[in-house]
Amino acid sequence: MNRNSFFVLTLSPHQIECSAPWLFFKREPSKLTYWCIENKIQPPVGVCRNDEGESFFLLWGYDIVEGCKRLGREVTCYVMELSLWERAVVHLKAEGHLGREPSDFIYCIRFFLDRGRKDKIESILAPFLSRREIEFLLKWGHLPSSWDVLLQTKHLSLDCIDILKKFKADELEEIYPLFELLSWGRNKAMELLDGLLEISRRGNVSLSDVCRELKEICFRDLSPADKISRILEKIRNIRSPYLFRFERRLWDRLSQMRLNKGWTWNISPGFETDNLSLHVRLDKEYGVRELVKDLAGIKERWENFYKWYCGVLGGRKEIDED
Amino acid sequence: MKIKQVVIEEEVKDSEIVRCSLKRLSKIEDKVEITYVNSPTPSYSYSHALFFLKYRGKFFKNCPGTRFYNCCGYKIIHIGENCPLSCSYCILKAYFRHSCLTVWANIEDMFDELSRLFSLRNSLFRCGTGEFTDSLALEWLTGYSSRLVEFLADYPNVCLELKSKVVDLSWREKVKDPCQILPAWSMNSVDISLSEEEGSASLEQRLKAAKICMDDGFKVCLHFDPIIYYPGWEKGYLKTLEMIFDYLSPSGIAYLSLGSFRGMDRLFEYIKEKWPRGQYIYWGEFIKGMDGKKRLFRPLRVRQFRFIVERLRKWGLDKEMYFCMESDEVWRAVLGYTPHDLGGLSNHLKRLTFSIR
Numbered sequence: 001m002n003r004n005s006f007f008v009l010t011l012s013p014h015q016i017e018c019s020a021p022w023l024f025f026k027r028e029p030s031k032l033t034y035w036c037i038e039n040k041i042q043p044p045v046g047v048c049r050n051d052e053g054e055s056f057f058l059l060w061g062y063d064i065v066e067g068c069k070r071l072g073r074e075v076t077c078y079v080m081e082l083s084l085w086e087r088a089v090v091h092l093k094a095e096g097h098l099g100r101e102p103s104d105f106i107y108c109i110r111f112f113l114d115r116g117r118k119d120k121i122e123s124i125l126a127p128f129l130s131r132r133e134i135e136f137l138l139k140w141g142h143l144p145s146s147w148d149v150l151l152q153t154k155h156l157s158l159d160c161i162d163i164l165k166k167f168k169a170d171e172l173e174e175i176y177p178l179f180e181l182l183s184w185g186r187n188k189a190m191e192l193l194d195g196l197l198e199i200s201r202r203g204n205v206s207l208s209d210v211c212r213e214l215k216e217i218c219f220r221d222l223s224p225a226d227k228i229s230r231i232l233e234k235i236r237n238i239r240s241p242y243l244f245r246f247e248r249r250l251w252d253r254l255s256q257m258r259l260n261k262g263w264t265w266n267i268s269p270g271f272e273t274d275n276l277s278l279h280v281r282l283d284k285e286y287g288v289r290e291l292v293k294d295l296a297g298i299k300e301r302w303e304n305f306y307k308w309y310c311g312v313l314g315g316r317k318e319i320d321e322d
Numbered sequence: 323m324k325i326k327q328v329v330i331e332e333e334v335k336d337s338e339i340v341r342c343s344l345k346r347l348s349k350i351e352d353k354v355e356i357t358y359v360n361s362p363t364p365s366y367s368y369s370h371a372l373f374f375l376k377y378r379g380k381f382f383k384n385c386p387g388t389r390f391y392n393c394c395g396y397k398i399i400h401i402g403e404n405c406p407l408s409c410s411y412c413i414l415k416a417y418f419r420h421s422c423l424t425v426w427a428n429i430e431d432m433f434d435e436l437s438r439l440f441s442l443r444n445s446l447f448r449c450g451t452g453e454f455t456d457s458l459a460l461e462w463l464t465g466y467s468s469r470l471v472e473f474l475a476d477y478p479n480v481c482l483e484l485k486s487k488v489v490d491l492s493w494r495e496k497v498k499d500p501c502q503i504l505p506a507w508s509m510n511s512v513d514i515s516l517s518e519e520e521g522s523a524s525l526e527q528r529l530k531a532a533k534i535c536m537d538d539g540f541k542v543c544l545h546f547d548p549i550i551y552y553p554g555w556e557k558g559y560l561k562t563l564e565m566i567f568d569y570l571s572p573s574g575i576a577y578l579s580l581g582s583f584r585g586m587d588r589l590f591e592y593i594k595e596k597w598p599r600g601q602y603i604y605w606g607e608f609i610k611g612m613d614g615k616k617r618l619f620r621p622l623r624v625r626q627f628r629f630i631v632e633r634l635r636k637w638g639l640d641k642e643m644y645f646c647m648e649s650d651e652v653w654r655a656v657l658g659y660t661p662h663d664l665g666g667l668s669n670h671l672k673r674l675t676f677s678i679r
Contacts, residue, residue, distance in 0.1 A: 270609030
């Protein structure tokens with residue numbers, strides 16, 4: 001057969017191999033597919049042959065082959081002569097629209113990378129993905145393939161790849177279970193990864209020990225959201241112990257002031273100034289009289305607190321001092 | 323940095339700076355590729371290229387300090403961008419959109435602008451060239467500072483600070499009045515200087531140069547910026563302080579600044595990426611400051627500042643010390659007063675600068 005030509009053939013659906021590595025997208029037959037097959041107006045599917053010309057491999061039209069199988073009908077096929085990577089290109093041209101999320105294309109990225117066709121990826125995937133998504137997927141393609149499932153199950157966002165790629169192979173193995181066991185939103189995953197990376201680069205504690213402690217939290221009887229909060233708290237404590245201890249003591253001391261529920265404290269960003277502001281909403285039940293009474297009630301505690309607050313931030317007091 | 327390529331904008335190819343630099347370069351480098359371009363902006367990112375371009379903006383600028391912290395009111399004479407030295411913590415790497423080492427070659431335009439400004443004899447100008455580049459790192463090639471020093475001789479109301487991490491004292495030959503020039507060197511802990519300031523002169527060389535200047539009648543400035551937090555920082559900074567005490571005398575210091583390591587997220591990412599040895603970014607406990615830059619948590623900063631200030635005070639410095647971009651809270655905690663108590667930091671430093679005369 002001429003490489004640039006194709007011919008049409010009718011085959012039994014059982015003659016068509018439907019598990020080739022370039023079949024990234026498979027759609028189950030719909031009612032419309034069945035209706036078309038029953039009325040003999042189904043479009044042809046694409047197939048190619050192996051070198052010996054004995055077997056036929058599907059290029060596109062999985063739903064039609066499956067539908068024909070179930071209805072006991074034959075399949076009309078375009079038979080094409082293509083190289084391995086061209087089969088993937090033809091498949092994508094026909095079925096690429098079935099990919100809804102960038103993560104749906106990760107197998108496709110790996111297919112081209114494994115076959116040394118990195119240069120073709122951007123132009124092939126351009127109709128389906130943005131340049132940034134392609135760039136991220138290309139980087140993701142260098143992670144062990146076991147990470148793909150985390151992307152597809154949305155346990156981890158593609159945006160995290162720039163931090164992930166900074167970890168060494170053995171470090172990736174250590175952190176993998178944290179994402180296997182919990183589903184992380186983008187920002188929290190970034191915070192975790194950033195913290196882990198900085199802790200590992202600092203080198204005073206082993207990443208393996210830290211991950212062991214974090215994994216333990218994953219198995220506690222807590223909601224997933226609580227597990228994530230505890231893990232991030234732990235990370236903050238290990239990464240910035242002094243700041244963490246200060247924040248903890250600060251909120252303890254503020255809560256000891258037993259304020260009315262409607263009161264909220266606002267603190268200067270990064271504790272850069274000594275200013276604190278208290279916000280109170282006044283209404284029919286809680287008016288000026290109640291406010292004055294409450295303020296008088298916390299006067300002494302407030303003065304002690306503020307002395308402590310300015311003392312610690314001004315480097316004159318230790319965090320645990322009163 | 324070894325210069326392997328020189329990129330020259332056509333419009334300035336005949337300027338004195340370019341002609342003189344090419345002549346000097348040809349004496350030491352055999353193979354330097356010279357390219358002429360029409361593009362007015364440095365758009366290449368060659369790591370071994372030096373760009374001679376025409377600057378089309380104002381050469382005299384305010385320091386880009388934010389309103390959230392106390393700025394010293396330094397005025398910049400903009401002679402170029404980026405730096406041939408390779409300090410890991412350098413904020414310039416995250417500050418400019420490009421990484422091209424650039425010299426503004428239209429020095430005549432600069433002198434025109436400055437002469438108009440400095441002719442206002444009632445105004446005093448404390449200015450420097452070491453904000454967007456090292457004042458002296460390319461002096462061996464361009465002689466820029468020497469020309470500037472010579473030009474300023476006609477303007478006694480101007481004091482120029484030459485801030486550097488290298489030792490090049492060639493500009494001294496052009497000085498008529500030493501009171502007009504403030505040679506300045508960046509200081510850091512011995513450890514940081516050794517590991518993070520690639521291409522710079524050693525602290526000892528810098529201090530020896532400062533001593534020569536002091537002996538010649540110049541007052542000098544020292545800048546502890548960025549002060550970096552790492553295990554054992556006390557020992558490292560103490561060693562540097564002891565070296566300062568050995569070489570210099572407090573009466574010869576015009577002023578000394580202290581600034582904590584800080585920067586945009588981009589700088590931290592850059593250090594993580596390009597300087598894997600830059601461990602200090604993992605030791606510091608950083609917060610996001612009021613200006614959006616990351617900086618060390620305040621009590622840790624205060625601890626470092628206090629450590630250095632106490633020793634400098636014992637040595638004999640007092641109101642000559644100031645902070646670069648710090649809050650009133652930090653000033654009060656460490657020095658016991660705020661810039662407001664000094665009548666404003668910019669005015670205070672101007673007084674220190676010009677009372678020399």
